[in-house]
Amino acid sequence: MAAARHVELASEAALTTWAGRVAQAWQAQIIGPVLCGLSGDLGAGKTTWVRAMLAGLGYQGRVPSPTYTLLEHYTAVGLDIVHVDLYRLGSNGNAANADTDLESLGLRDWLAAKRCWMLVEWPERSPRLFARCDLVIELRGGATAGSRDLTFVAQSGRGNLLLEGLPSISESGSS
Numbered sequence: 783m784a785a786a787r788h789v790e791l792a793s794e795a796a797l798t799t800w801a802g803r804v805a806q807a808w809q810a811q812i813i814g815p816v817l818c819g820l821s822g823d824l825g826a827g828k829t830t831w832v833r834a835m836l837a838g839l840g841y842q843g844r845v846p847s848p849t850y851t852l853l854e855h856y857t858a859v860g861l862d863i864v865h866v867d868l869y870r871l872g873s874n875g876n877a878a879n880a881d882t883d884l885e886s887l888g889l890r891d892w893l894a895a896k897r898c899w900m901l902v903e904w905p906e907r908s909p910r911l912f913a914r915c916d917l918v919i920e921l922r923g924g925a926t927a928g929s930r931d932l933t934f935v936a937q938s939g940r941g942n943l944l945l946e947g948l949p950s951i952s953e954s955g956s957s
Contacts, residue, residue, distance in 0.1 A: 804835065817911075821905065822921035852867060865903075868904040
């Protein structure tokens with residue numbers, strides 16, 4: 783059974799604060815590539831999570847949603863961060879088409895890079911890529927307005943390290 787952790791955050795501000803702290807903790811301990819899936823409904827906070835991680839790593843530039851570009855690349859603290867949005871891929875229900883579309887984005891090269899974090903929104907649109915995710919973060923609206931429930935599910939040994947590297951959230955919400 784995959785290891786998992788559930789986190790409740792009281793607000794979007796708590797989400798952004800904690801995502802930045804997660805990025806800092808992972809950067810301090812994880813060497814090598816990371817493939818992280820971000821699942822959740824529209825508006826659940828997937829792009830907000832990526833923006834906050836980048837901010838936590840010191841990135842100060844604009845971070846647009848890659849819904850239309852499919853892929854955005856950033857560099858921070860010696861890491862390549864690749865933000866991918868698969869929402870439009872495989873929209874006709876054909877997973878094989880989604881996997882073909884992914885090949886054209888050059889993800890294979892990014893997956894082979896030693897200092898690269900790939901953060902993929904809607905990873906379930908590509909079953910092959912989803913299966914390769916080290917960690918999947920499921921984001922959902924919480925019990926109160928603006929709150930978020932997150933579930934982190936490790937899918938590999940590196941995913942277990944990422945899960946273990948999650949900082950406490952005492953000042954951001956409750957666990």
